[in-house]
Amino acid sequence: MKVLHVTAHLGGGVGKAHSALCVATDPAIQRNYVLLETPRDRRFADQVEAAGGRLTIAPDSATLAALAADADIVQIEWWNHPRLYAALCSTPFPAMRTVFWCHISGLFAPFIPASLYQAADRFVFTSPCSLAMPDVLALPDHARAGLEAIGSGFGFAGAAPNQPAAARHPRRIGYLGTLDFAKMSPQFFKMVDAVEADPFQVSLWGACDPDGPVAQAARRMRHPDRIRFEGHVDDPAAVLSETGIFLYLLQPEHYGTAENALVEAMSLGCVPLVLANPAEQAIVDHGVTGFTEVDIPAAARRLEGMLGHPETLCEIGRNAMAATAATRTPVLSATRFQRLYTDLLRSEKRPLDFKALLGETPAQWFLGTQMRGPLTAGAAQDLLRGFAAAGSEAKGSLVHFRSCFPDDPSLAV
Incomplete structure (x- = not known):
């Protein structure tokens, strides 16, 4: 075949x-x-x-x-x-x-x-x-x-430890993935600030622009000492195996589905704390393999409880490992x-x-990714002007389409 x-x-x-x-x-x-x-x-x-x-x-x-x-x-x-x-x-x-x-x-x-x-x-x-x-x-x-x-x-094939990571490192908190508010929740740092708990730190693994919005938001925190930017990691399994709580708070309209970092963390026995977005809810079974919370205040309260009662995380970490091994291979x-x-x-x-x-035309292709249903020619031009003014350089953006078709008249505004 x-x-x-x-x-x-x-x-x-x-x-x-x-x-x-x-x-x-x-x-x-x-x-x-x-x-x-x-x-x-x-x-x-x-x-x-x-x-x-x-x-x-x-x-x-x-x-x-x-x-x-x-x-x-x-x-x-x-x-x-x-x-x-x-x-x-x-x-x-x-x-x-x-x-x-x-x-x-x-x-x-x-x-x-x-x-x-x-x-x-x-x-x-x-x-x-x-x-x-x-x-x-x-x-x-x-x-x-x-x-x-x-x-x-x-998940990581054949890499499951004898004990879930949450049992070995219950108070170690980490995030691994895209350090960009196109994916992360813009309220990520507000949530970390809101937690009432003994001193703790959250390690953020991934490339980050030191002058970009994420780094700036971290510097504006009341407790900036709670955040550690660890940089790019070549061996995510090694990092995740020493992370007890996987703090994976994404913005509500992200377009991801597989969420590799989340699945990999669960395969090693990390306990995920996520927002109740559709893709994350399809992966995390609330209270069984991790926690899904409806908003930032609820997530802050949950993290307080996890830090205050680390002994409760072992079983959930073990469930996360088992569920991933059974369903995501x-x-x-x-x-x-x-x-x-x-x-x-x-x-x-x-x-x-x-x-x-x-x-x-490239304009029709691009606008078809941004709007449902047909558009009049005038409405299409107005939308293109709006996206041009926004200036996003993300994958699939108007900037990306123009870089692939620099001389195409349909993308001109």
Whole structure:
């Protein structure tokens, strides 16, 4: 069975997921990967190759079409990357069996084009939280039958200690991940300030701009001594294995799903404290494998209780380890994909018109990630002006689209 994966790159979460899946995949499945960008960091791409995956980097449209024609199944690794839109809409694809594996939740911007749910042969989310989207709930029953969720976030394989980290280091608190308020809760430091407890510190692992908003917010705290910026970490397992409480407070409209750091922390027996956002609630079972709290004051009260009664954390840490080992492994996800592929092989290949599904211009592609439903030309221009004024340089932003299509008139305002 030949599966062709079309992806913008193999960095970050998608690269980590596929490097693990390739190792866990049945040898009968040949995974080929088209990377639309030259890798900046080849770590996961090299791991995919070492596990038997084949890479084609930045091919022209004729080569991509030929690879798709040779494949039994074409799997689109979906998120709002401008290169992916361009490749899909400019390539003369043959008839194909298509699977979309979506690496964003779609609950908030960036949104997922609703047209894809019914056009794809199978549409797979990376978190069950996405199945509660209004667009999904509005689908007819037969269309919802083609949707499912297969996880892409995995714990550390074979790294579980004899005792959960929470039993060995119950008062050590840490956060590991993106140190940016695009992901972190803007009230993270307010929450740490509000805790009434004996002296404690929170270690923040990850690259941080010393003059950026996160560092500035930490300096404005009443108790800035409670925060330690530890910098980038090359061995997250070593850091997490010495962290008892994983303080993973994310902003309510983040678009993540797999939350690798959270799953990895739980696999080592850290007790997570998270806000009750959809993706986190799909991972943490409140009071059993960790704690999900509705707001910042509730999270502060919970952390006070955890620090005041560290003896209560051992069982929860052990539950977190067991749940992760039972439900979030590459073998489970690879097995579910193999079943999906086997079922899909019974279907005939069919053509898809990606321009009709996604739009013909970069402006249409970008605005489709930011708004639900069609827009008039005037409203589209007004929105583009607003995004241009905001100046965000995040992945999938207007700045990102313009950097990929610098001369495209549809993005001019």
